[in-house]
Amino acid sequence: MRVYRNLNEIDVEFTDCVITVGMFDGLHLGHMSVLNKVLEISKLNNIPSVVLSFANHPQSFFNPNAPISSLSNLEEKTERLAALGIDFLIAIPFDSFIASLSANQFTTSILIDLLHVSNIVFGYDNHFGQNREGSKSYIDSNFPNIKTHRIQESILNNEVVSSSLIKTKISLGEVSQAAVLLNYPYSIAGQIIKGDQLGRTIGFPTANMQLSNAEKLIPAFGVYLTKSFILGQEYFGMTNIGVRPTVTNSRELRIETHLFDFEMEIYGEHIKVEFLDRLRDEKKFDSFPALVDQLKKDQIHAKALLAQIHIAS
CATH class of the missing domain: 3.40.50.620 (HUPs)
Known part of the structure; x- marks a missing residue:
C-alpha cells in the first residue's frame, strides 16, 4: 500500500x-x-x-x-x-x-x-x-x-456500530463488548518505564507503561485481563489502570501490567497491551495483605477466563 x-x-x-x-x-x-x-x-x-x-x-x-x-x-x-x-x-x-x-x-x-x-x-x-x-x-x-x-x-445487538458507541463502551470498561464492535481487541501502546517497584516486593511485578500517544482513549479505571506484545512475543497478564489508592494518595494515572510467568528485564522496551476482559473496578484496600489476597484472586479469575477463551477458539 x-x-x-x-x-x-x-x-x-x-x-x-x-x-x-x-x-x-x-x-x-x-x-x-x-x-x-x-x-x-x-x-x-x-x-x-x-x-x-x-x-x-x-x-x-x-x-x-x-x-x-x-x-x-x-x-x-x-x-x-x-x-x-x-x-x-x-x-x-x-x-x-x-x-x-x-x-x-x-x-x-x-x-x-x-x-x-x-x-x-x-x-x-x-x-x-x-x-x-x-x-x-x-x-x-x-x-x-x-x-x-x-x-x-x-x-449489532440493536445498536448502530459507531466510533462514539465504542468509545462509550471503553470508557465504561466494557472492553469485551468493544472488541465485538471493533472485531479485534482494543489496545494501547507505549514504552516500559521504571515505577516504584513495589509490585515485585509483594509477588506481582509490573511493567509500567508510558503512553506513546496521548490522544488514545484509555479504558475506565480497573483491572483487566490483557494480552501484551513485547519484543515480538505475546504474554497474557493483568493490567491495572488507575491511581493505586491503596499505595498512594497521588492522583497520577498509572498503567501497570503484571505478566504471567515472566521474569525478563524489559525497561525501555515497547509494549502493546490488548484488553480482553474486565476483572473488577479499582478499589482501595485496608492493607497490603488485603491487596495481595485480591491480586491472587484476580489472577485465578484471569486464568479461568483465559481457559474459556482458549476453549472457545
Whole structure:
C-alpha cells in the first residue's frame, strides 16, 4: 500500500479509482462494510482502491484546546488498511485549506482533477466539505459521471456500530463488548518505564507503561485481563489502570501490567497491551495483605477466563 501524507506528495498519475473519504477512527465493523465495498468495486473494475483520511482529527483544528480521545492512531489505521489490501492511503492534515473547501471545490480539485475518481463509497453518515454538504445525494445531483454507493449502518445487538458507541463502551470498561464492535481487541501502546517497584516486593511485578500517544482513549479505571506484545512475543497478564489508592494518595494515572510467568528485564522496551476482559473496578484496600489476597484472586479469575477463551477458539 502506498501512503501519502500530503496532496503534493502524490507521484502517481491516476486515471481512475474508487475512493472513500473519512476519519475511520477504529476501523470498526461499520467501517469494514464500507472498505469491503471499495475493495469489491476495485476488483470488479480493475481500478485502484483509495482511502482519503486525515492525519489529525478535524476537532483538533476547529477546537484545538478540546481533548481528543481516539480509538486508533494513524500508524494503526495504516497497518489495518494495508492488511485489508487497500492500494493507496492519502492521510492529509486537516488544516485551514481543507476546512475552507466547499463540497464542490473538494470534489472538483481533489476527487476529479487530482484522483480522477469514478466511484465513491459513502458510509451511512458520511459527508465532506464545508458544512458537511458533500454527500451521496449531492454528488448524484452535481457530478452525475461519478457513481456513488451508500452502505447502510451496521447494527449489532440493536445498536448502530459507531466510533462514539465504542468509545462509550471503553470508557465504561466494557472492553469485551468493544472488541465485538471493533472485531479485534482494543489496545494501547507505549514504552516500559521504571515505577516504584513495589509490585515485585509483594509477588506481582509490573511493567509500567508510558503512553506513546496521548490522544488514545484509555479504558475506565480497573483491572483487566490483557494480552501484551513485547519484543515480538505475546504474554497474557493483568493490567491495572488507575491511581493505586491503596499505595498512594497521588492522583497520577498509572498503567501497570503484571505478566504471567515472566521474569525478563524489559525497561525501555515497547509494549502493546490488548484488553480482553474486565476483572473488577479499582478499589482501595485496608492493607497490603488485603491487596495481595485480591491480586491472587484476580489472577485465578484471569486464568479461568483465559481457559474459556482458549476453549472457545
